[in-house]
Amino acid sequence: MKKIGIILILIIILMVYIGCDKVSNPEYNVDKSACNSCGACIGICPKDAIEIGEDGKAIIDQTKCNQCGKCIAICPEDAIY
Amino acid sequence: MKKILILLLILFSISQVFSDEEHNNKSNAKSKNKYYKIARSLYRKPFGETLCIPFIWLGNLTDDEKDKFDPSNEQEPKDLDQQRRFNLTNWSQISLNYFTTNAKHDINMVTGASQEAESINTKGKFGLKYQHELTGKISEEFSYDVKEEIFYSEKSHERRNSFLTNNLKLSLFYKQETTYLRLQFNNRYYNPDETNFLNLPGVVYNTQQQMTSSAILHLKQDFGKLSLNVYSNLRDLEYRYVVPLEENNDEYEVHQASDYDSYTDAKLFFKIADHMKVFGRMYYKDDLNELSLFDQMNLGGGFEYDNKIDLFSSIKAKVQYYNNISDKINNEQDHNFVTQLRYSRRFRNGISGFVSYINRSCYDNETSQIYRVSNMLRIHAMYSYSIENLNNSYLLSGIKYNPENEGTLGFIEQNQYLFKDIYSTVNIKYSFDLFTSYSLKIEYFLNSLQSFWIKNEYTDFYNIQKQNLIYFGSTFIF
Numbered sequence: 205m206k207k208i209g210i211i212l213i214l215i216i217i218l219m220v221y222i223g224c225d226k227v228s229n230p231e232y233n234v235d236k237s238a239c240n241s242c243g244a245c246i247g248i249c250p251k252d253a254i255e256i257g258e259d260g261k262a263i264i265d266q267t268k269c270n271q272c273g274k275c276i277a278i279c280p281e282d283a284i285y
Numbered sequence: 286m287k288k289i290l291i292l293l294l295i296l297f298s299i300s301q302v303f304s305d306e307e308h309n310n311k312s313n314a315k316s317k318n319k320y321y322k323i324a325r326s327l328y329r330k331p332f333g334e335t336l337c338i339p340f341i342w343l344g345n346l347t348d349d350e351k352d353k354f355d356p357s358n359e360q361e362p363k364d365l366d367q368q369r370r371f372n373l374t375n376w377s378q379i380s381l382n383y384f385t386t387n388a389k390h391d392i393n394m395v396t397g398a399s400q401e402a403e404s405i406n407t408k409g410k411f412g413l414k415y416q417h418e419l420t421g422k423i424s425e426e427f428s429y430d431v432k433e434e435i436f437y438s439e440k441s442h443e444r445r446n447s448f449l450t451n452n453l454k455l456s457l458f459y460k461q462e463t464t465y466l467r468l469q470f471n472n473r474y475y476n477p478d479e480t481n482f483l484n485l486p487g488v489v490y491n492t493q494q495q496m497t498s499s500a501i502l503h504l505k506q507d508f509g510k511l512s513l514n515v516y517s518n519l520r521d522l523e524y525r526y527v528v529p530l531e532e533n534n535d536e537y538e539v540h541q542a543s544d545y546d547s548y549t550d551a552k553l554f555f556k557i558a559d560h561m562k563v564f565g566r567m568y569y570k571d572d573l574n575e576l577s578l579f580d581q582m583n584l585g586g587g588f589e590y591d592n593k594i595d596l597f598s599s600i601k602a603k604v605q606y607y608n609n610i611s612d613k614i615n616n617e618q619d620h621n622f623v624t625q626l627r628y629s630r631r632f633r634n635g636i637s638g639f640v641s642y643i644n645r646s647c648y649d650n651e652t653s654q655i656y657r658v659s660n661m662l663r664i665h666a667m668y669s670y671s672i673e674n675l676n677n678s679y680l681l682s683g684i685k686y687n688p689e690n691e692g693t694l695g696f697i698e699q700n701q702y703l704f705k706d707i708y709s710t711v712n713i714k715y716s717f718d719l720f721t722s723y724s725l726k727i728e729y730f731l732n733s734l735q736s737f738w739i740k741n742e743y744t745d746f747y748n749i750q751k752q753n754l755i756y757f758g759s760t761f762i763f
């Protein structure tokens with residue numbers, strides 16, 4: 205049952221991936237399981253859009269972010285996607 | 286040069302203070318190995334907890350400890366518990382940086398308001414990083430944590446907006462069986478004279494950050510099958526902006542201003558089966574400034590599945606929907622779907638790894654279309670091995686596939702015991718769109734809790750900047 209559930213989710217994702225256009229404005233988010241809370245992204249963000257969130261991991265304020273992509277290049281854990 | 290000599294002198298004096306401890310520690314190779322490993326796990330965190338912790342502790346743990354450091358536990362709150370468990374309540378790390386980037390490769394990121402900033406940008410070569418953490422218990426329920434980090438750099442490079450930052454975190458915790466409460470104050474200070482101009486949203490002039498302060502309240506409460514998680518952050522940004530008095534005139538007028546935001550994130554979980562929870566979530570960002578242009582509210586929910594299949598493998602899944610309400614967010618992204626899957630596995634022969642996948646998609650009401658926001662597939666594998674039964678080394682490699690945000694990359698890292706408490710770490714990272722970096726680090730463990738290292742890191746940010754950084758550093762845990 206579990207396996208079927210996971211396979212279904214994967215198929216849906218694949219369909220979305222193949223059949224859908226990219227959103228017109230990119231959006232950056234943090235993969236919390238990879239973030240080590242180093243704060244490097246906070247120090248480089250030109251929009252003051254990143255803070256440390258509830259679990260000590262970085263979180264991006266989407267209303268402030270202008271999608272410059274600086275944080276993605278600087279993250280030592282490649283946690284921003 | 287003088288600065289390097291003074292700092293080396295300081296490092297040397299501190300190492301002398303600890304020489305007795307070194308002697309004691311050397312008399313017990315096994316305990317030394319254990320503490321050495323603790324030291325590494327605390328400050329290096331080179332690739333997150335996922336692979337690092339199980340590797341570091343391989344073979345030295347009780348069943349209870351094994352459970353704690355199981356790869357499936359990588360997201361649990363770690364620092365405070367981890368340090369208290371091992372009575373490591375006080376540790377410091379200091380490192381010196383030497384920047385050798387050629388001037389012709391620098392981009393002139395800094396156009397400071399003061400002449401001083403200009404000259405620092407072109408002439409400076411040195412940097413310093415200092416971290417200190419102190420944790421302790423006040424009583425059975427109450428504990429505290431103080432963290433301090435100072436970063437100073439005389440040279441503009443791709444890593445910071447500011448030449449000087451000082452981060453301070455003061456936390457007070459209250460923990461009972463069903464209640465967790467954290468009160469926290471954070472302060473991040475920048476020296477505005479030496480800070481890059483930023484362009485803050487909603488502010489027409491270029492600005493320079495001076496300080497951000499946050500007051501945080503975090504509460505988790507269990508009511509059996511129901512649990513509540515509320516996080517609230519009141520944030521203040523102090524900045525100054527500079528207005529030219531006349532066009533083509535070098536004279537400026539400096540203004541001081543503040544910017545306030547509050548963030549609230551509340552989740553209510555309900556456990557519907559052994560490994561499964563459903564949740565509802567409300568996230569509210571209140572822009573407390575005059576025009577309130579940057580308000581945002583997310584309302585949604587989903588389910589989480591988290592199953593530790595056995596001691597060696599685990600599977601996690603999360604599916605979430607939220608409605609994004611904000612004037613600043615594109616209509617396309619009003620309805621959002623996030624799917625996360627993660628499978629971790631550890632083998633008995635020292636091999637461990639995980640596969641994780643995150644998909645973000647959104648639905649536009651007006652066009653009735655689904656769009657993809659971001660896809661990320663990450664695969665990491667690590668082989669850890671011991672040399673002379675004591676000195677652990679590892680080989681780690683991974684890929685991250687993220688086509689939407691040009692984040693696709695691959696990396697390989699090897700940490701190797703060389704001889705007489707000397708380790709080397711080599712890291713090569715290649716990103717298709719953003720950068721290539723190489724680094725080599727040689728680290729000498731003076732005793733179980735102190736080490737010295739030298740590191741060289743070369744990064745080519747494609748078409749932007751090439752930088753070569755040489756770091757001298759030391760770690761003291763006491």
Ligand code: SF4
Nearest residue numbers: 239240242243245279
């Ligand atoms: S730079 Fe990366 S690892 Fe560091 S806080 Fe930001 S997201 Fe986390």
Ligand code: SF4
Nearest residue numbers: 249269270272273275
């Ligand atoms: S993409 Fe740019 S503006 Fe957005 S969070 Fe990252 S660094 Fe800040």
